Amino acid sequence: MGLAYFAGFTNEFANAKTDDAVAEELEGLLLRQREQNNPDRSDALLQVIIANGAEKMEAADIVAEKMLVPLIRDDATIMGVIGFDRTIKETTYAPRSMTARLPWTCSSVSPTSPPQPGRLPARSAFRQQQPSCRSSKFGRVMPEGGKPAQAVDIVRGVNLHLVDAPEGLTRRARSFLRVHCLRVDSLQVDQHRERWLELGVPEAEIDRVAAYGTRWGGLALPPAPHYDGGPRILDPDTPEGSPAEGWWFEAGIQRTAVPYGFMIGPNGEFGIHGDRWVPLHSTVEGWVESVALAYHAGMWARKITKITGDDVDTLQLDDHAAVPEVAGLADTWWRGTDSLVAIYNGEAECMSAPRCRTAFIYSGLDHWGLHG
Template sequence: MSADARVSPAPVGLSRRARHFVEVHGLHVPGPDIRPFRDVWLGHGVPAVEIERAVAFQDRWGGIALPPALAYEGGPRVLAPDVPEGSSEEGWLIPAGDGRVSMAYGFMIGPGGEFGIHAGRWTPLHADTDGWVESLALAHHASRWAKTITKVTGDAVEAVALEALEGYEPVPEVQGITDTWWRGDDSLIALYRGEAVCLDAPQCQEAHIYGGLDNWGLRGG
């Protein structure tokens, strides 16, 4: 692997755990600069402010390829913006990168910078892309170091959610909206509800429960 392909340094503002994840496991993939398309997009009615949002996303995350997520069919193959898409009901959404497989939904950046999925319905997963990346880093660490891993799907997730709300505290760095992470004394719970909400398919919700973790995995700094 070429040293030039490494992501170093990682975008500022991430936790220590997420910086390590991006710099060690992420790659920079060459891609087109969207700035030359500005005039064309303006001519097609895309507001200038939305183009600037797409450019800002490109400058922070564009071309970064991360290991597959444990949900959402792995997530975007490479984080890369494309022409913003508008609707009167949901505002403007910016494509965040193509999926790794053919999918029923796309990965988008929402009007307020949220990271989420869209399939006729906009469903924000995290408050921004940093939160999505933090969740990937947390899942990577937890799946490697947990002594036990339990996966729950469908209606059974509701009981897990109640346990998390009562006995755990939210993991703030993932900035969860539809998807959330919760931590206990030596365990983590990831609640993935985005597909269930976006596709109106309750059977798609999942909970991943990681037990026997060290403190660094729980609090990544």
């Protein structure tokens, strides 16, 4: 099955807000595509078609008429079109050529857009047209003469929703999760419980993996500033270990090619496992808090300085206090009078490579930047 993403990609000048919004939407589509196309699943493969409406979507009507309509007509697997990333006359009129064929959703058609004959009036900033009878995992399309579904119905199956932040996090981290994170399907532990018991995994350890999956499973965080971004999605896997050594399980697959995996340790620590096991934070919450704090500090700092290797030892932290919510072990955060300092020792310890020690100094912070 197919889904077309329609946005403006070729801009003469960079526009951070628009470019970042498009990038986030593409990342969400990629996450869903990888989940859907998992070789262990028997569901239909998802293809994402990228349609370029040119600078400021000024060619949206032409691209729709000359390219998308023929493609949709010849390929019955295409179930919808999403995007339309700005309100101009071209994006207002472009869907008219498609509405007789399949559903579309858009996020930028304003209430002033002219209503289409026989279609939903433009009552909100998030509109949907559902004139056909196609259906897919993305939602049931309104049958002829039926009641229009809400816009969220067509994307409910994608499982890319704002996150209900778990309890026990700071306000900063809860806000970060709700604004920047997605949640997708993850491992269903109970489906593997019997097999894991046959492999000798203790029941208590399986329960621990299940608890992790319930609380964190499927959470897709933005890239962390170190460890090449951290896990792409928090998603557990088969426990490994022994009664003598303790048990570990995967926290989630790597976002990029790094020589270690992300693991949850015997006592619930979040860490990396390569040449050796190195716990970075004493809890998973600590990892999430550290990523949230990095984004917060990066937004409000007037200056960000990166130092590596032996230069990390030159940091003067006498007037700094440890940031408790990150629950730091190998990695720590420190709060000063107008700065935050993040120190990453995990890679250096894991690979016996002191040159990998890294620190970021976020300076010029006011009270909100320090504590918000």
